[in-house]
Amino acid sequence: MELPKDPMMLFSVINMKLxxxxxxxxxxxxxxxxxxxxxxxxxxxxGFEYSAEYNKFW
Structure with missing residues (x-):
């Protein structure tokens, strides 16, 4: 699967996968x-940072 280039779409897809x-x-x-x-x-x-505690970007 190729990840989206748009940062907001990338954010959404990565958090969904996580x-x-x-x-x-x-x-x-x-x-x-x-x-x-x-x-x-x-x-x-x-503006998003990964939280290992919550396993998501926010």
Whole structure:
């Protein structure tokens, strides 16, 4: 699956996947073959940060 380029769509898709399919961001990135640091950077650029405690970006 190719992830959306639009940051808001990316935010939505990643949080949905984290909620429904993955116990952690590491697990999602490993399974989807996504660069974790790049993903965090993309979402941070529009104001979202990952919370490991809640397993979501906000």
């Amino acid at each position: 909620r429904d399919c993955y116990a952690s961001l590491d697990e999602l990135c490993d399974d989807m073959q996504v660069d974790k640091e790049n993903l965090i950077s993309q979402l941070k650029s529009v």
